[in-house]
Amino acid sequence: MPSTPKTAPAPPSARERLLARQRPTLKMTICDDLQLKADLEAARYALRRIKGEAADDPDNANLKVAVAVAEQDVAEAQAAFDAAAIVLRFEALPRPAFEALKKAHRPTEAQSEDGFEVNIDTLAPELVAAASLDGLTVDDARTFLDTWAEGEAALLFNTAWGVQNETRADVGKG
Numbered sequence: 327m328p329s330t331p332k333t334a335p336a337p338p339s340a341r342e343r344l345l346a347r348q349r350p351t352l353k354m355t356i357c358d359d360l361q362l363k364a365d366l367e368a369a370r371y372a373l374r375r376i377k378g379e380a381a382d383d384p385d386n387a388n389l390k391v392a393v394a395v396a397e398q399d400v401a402e403a404q405a406a407f408d409a410a411a412i413v414l415r416f417e418a419l420p421r422p423a424f425e426a427l428k429k430a431h432r433p434t435e436a437q438s439e440d441g442f443e444v445n446i447d448t449l450a451p452e453l454v455a456a457a458s459l460d461g462l463t464v465d466d467a468r469t470f471l472d473t474w475a476e477g478e479a480a481l482l483f484n485t486a487w488g489v490q491n492e493t494r495a496d497v498g499k500g
Contacts, residue, residue, distance in 0.1 A: 349418040350492035351459065354485040356478070357411040362403070369403040372396050414482070415459040416489045424490050427452060450483045457486040 338346070357363055373396040380389040419427070431449035433442040454467035462470075471479045 349420070350489055350494060351415055351417045352485050352489040352492065354414045354416070354481060355411050356414070357407055359407075359410045362407045362410050366400075366403040366407045369396070369399045373400050414462070414485070416454075416457040416486050417459050418489045418492060419456055423456070427456060446483070450486075453490075454482060454486045457489060 373393070376389065376392045376396045380386065380393050383389055418424070427449065428444050431445045431452065433445050437445055450471050451464045451467035454471070455462050455464040458467075467482070470482055474482065
């Protein structure tokens with residue numbers, strides 16, 4: 327008896343795919359070991375340099391070996407960096423939740439005069455905690471924002487804020 331050919335299921339429609347989308351996420355990577363960071367950058371630089379030389383002389387077997395060695399060096403440096411690094415992940419809030427959070431943290435009169443739309447001092451720890459995928463609490467966020475170096479504290483807030491404005495769409499020619 328002849329078998330009936332199986333048909334592949336129809337791919338999901340654009341609407342189904344849109345409904346299944348995940349909210350945007352961003353990562354902030356912290357590595358306190360400056361030597362590991364320097365080693366990784368040096369390995370990446372060496373790899374770029376040797377790949378450039380190999381591209382100019384594609385038949386050179388020694389350069390092919392050097393590229394493989396440099397790739398291994400990058401992989402080892404990356405593994406060491408990753409083992410020491412702390413990665414914080416943040417996800418965009420549903421828009422109504424983000425708008426409610428901003429509304430709950432109106433700017434002071436002085437901030438408003440300076441053009442601020444929110445009170446960053448009170449919003450920052452709330453937003454960092456709400457957007458955190460790693461369980462950071464408001465108290466954690468407040469501690470980090472108050473005790474970290476200014477640049478790192480700003481990056482923490484800017485990552486939590488930035489994911490709220492992340493755009494993954496493109497208006498292109500159809």
